[in-house]
Amino acid sequence: MGLLVDGQWVDQWYDTDKTDGKFEREAARFRNWVTADGSAGPSGVDGFKAETGRYHLYVAMACPWAHRTLVFRKLKGLEPHISVSVVHPDMLENGWEFRPDQPGHRDDLYGLQYLHQLYTRAAPDYSGRVTVPVLWDKRQETVVSNESAEIIRMFNSAFNGLEGVDAGLDFYPEALRDDIEGINERVYDTVNNGVYKAGFATAQDKYEKAYRELFDSLDWLEAILADRRYLTGSRITEADWRLFTTLVRFDAVYYSHFKCNRQQIRDYPNLSGYLRELYQMPGVADTVDIGQIKRHYYVSQRTVNPTQIVPVGPELDFSSPHGRESVS
Numbered sequence: 001m002g003l004l005v006d007g008q009w010v011d012q013w014y015d016t017d018k019t020d021g022k023f024e025r026e027a028a029r030f031r032n033w034v035t036a037d038g039s040a041g042p043s044g045v046d047g048f049k050a051e052t053g054r055y056h057l058y059v060a061m062a063c064p065w066a067h068r069t070l071v072f073r074k075l076k077g078l079e080p081h082i083s084v085s086v087v088h089p090d091m092l093e094n095g096w097e098f099r100p101d102q103p104g105h106r107d108d109l110y111g112l113q114y115l116h117q118l119y120t121r122a123a124p125d126y127s128g129r130v131t132v133p134v135l136w137d138k139r140q141e142t143v144v145s146n147e148s149a150e151i152i153r154m155f156n157s158a159f160n161g162l163e164g165v166d167a168g169l170d171f172y173p174e175a176l177r178d179d180i181e182g183i184n185e186r187v188y189d190t191v192n193n194g195v196y197k198a199g200f201a202t203a204q205d206k207y208e209k210a211y212r213e214l215f216d217s218l219d220w221l222e223a224i225l226a227d228r229r230y231l232t233g234s235r236i237t238e239a240d241w242r243l244f245t246t247l248v249r250f251d252a253v254y255y256s257h258f259k260c261n262r263q264q265i266r267d268y269p270n271l272s273g274y275l276r277e278l279y280q281m282p283g284v285a286d287t288v289d290i291g292q293i294k295r296h297y298y299v300s301q302r303t304v305n306p307t308q309i310v311p312v313g314p315e316l317d318f319s320s321p322h323g324r325e326s327v328s
């Protein structure tokens, strides 16, 4: 675990001393956009046109942020157009690593050993954390974006002109944008990032605040899902997929490892049915690797789990009937 300082790797855990024990997530640094015609997006520079075979996605199966991008790539039909490399779940003193001897964890483009080498390939003097996901441009040999919230927006629409891409599937429809943004904001702060704020806090009060806000939000979401099939109504949107990747990790990891233990998702009737429904949508289960998820958190985060023992349980059941058909 570490970061790059002026292009040099430094092994260092998150510094919570400056923030009185509170975990603060650093903003992503590469903020360009792939667009249909290569014009600049809402941020960054132009020159990233949606083309088949041009872009490569670096992910960890464990990472909830990277997971969003894998779900969008799968559901939009982008697999033939955007290739993927998966880092090894253990993220230790060298940060995210490839294991060239293991077919599932090779860097297919350059045969790199560490993900930080990809960042310095794009920016030799880069300073900051080395995170997944990374959307890489093979043509310009640079990072397009390392912000998952923006990568999924690109995947949602920029590649719609390519063969086989499901252009009719829109997870960010115009009419629902205000609702989606409103839900995203609270879910990001108190749920997606909320579990990390609880788990990485090094002061009791910061942990308790994150814990309370997390469960207040889960109660709020449980109530919404009592009479809405999905978060904004009858149509599944980006807001649902952003929540999904946290829910699917919750009982196996966040409940115990991050001390988010008021209750599990399976104890919420609506949230658990909703989680199963999303999991059961065609293709989605292929993006979920509970073995790598558990291994990453319990082995890599040694300040939270010094023994690096990976718990055997709990038994997870995402495949039984979800019963959500009755919700309008």
Ligand SMILES: N[C@@H](CCC(=O)N[C@@H](CS)C(=O)NCC(=O)O)C(=O)O
Pocket: 001, 002, 027, 028, 062, 063, 064, 065, 066, 095, 129, 130, 131, 132, 133, 146, 147, 148, 149
């Ligand atoms: N804002 C980023 C956050 C990504 C992120 O924090 N990924 C984690 C893995 S779950 C990571 O790579 N952490 C490495 C580090 O912080 O050094 C996004 O959503 O894309």
